[in-house]
Amino acid sequence: MAVQTLNLEEIEKKTNGLYEAVVVIFKRARQINSEITEQMKSHLGNIEVDEESGEDINDRISIISEFDKKAKPTTLAIEEMINDKLKFEYLDKDEH
Numbered sequence: 001m002a003v004q005t006l007n008l009e010e011i012e013k014k015t016n017g018l019y020e021a022v023v024v025i026f027k028r029a030r031q032i033n034s035e036i037t038e039q040m041k042s043h044l045g046n047i048e049v050d051e052e053s054g055e056d057i058n059d060r061i062s063i064i065s066e067f068d069k070k071a072k073p074t075t076l077a078i079e080e081m082i083n084d085k086l087k088f089e090y091l092d093k094d095e096h
Contacts, residue, residue: 006078014081021081024088028077040067 008018015021043063071079080086 011078011081014084014086024086025074025077025081027088028080028086029073032073032076036067036070036073040064 011021011025012018015024040063044060077086
């Protein structure tokens with residue numbers, strides 16, 4: 001997998017600073033990771049377990065490898081921010 005450099009100035013323009021951008025990307029990546037985890041659990045849960053034959057092992061491995069091929073949550077969150085698909089707002093202090 002090739003390493004790509006990020007244009008930090010481009011990311012910083014989307015927020016009030018680089019630190020804020022990192023926090024927003026981090027929180028979105030965690031949300032994406034949770035979504036992916038739930039999808040994977042759902043797919044794995046649909047496989048019937050036959051412990052004697054071990055056939056379910058191959059099915060589970062193929063499902064897991066499919067999820068491993070997908071883009072990582074942090075990469076997806078960064079792409080969302082750069083492409084203006086990531087919206088965020090501050091909560092009022094009264095809402096905390």
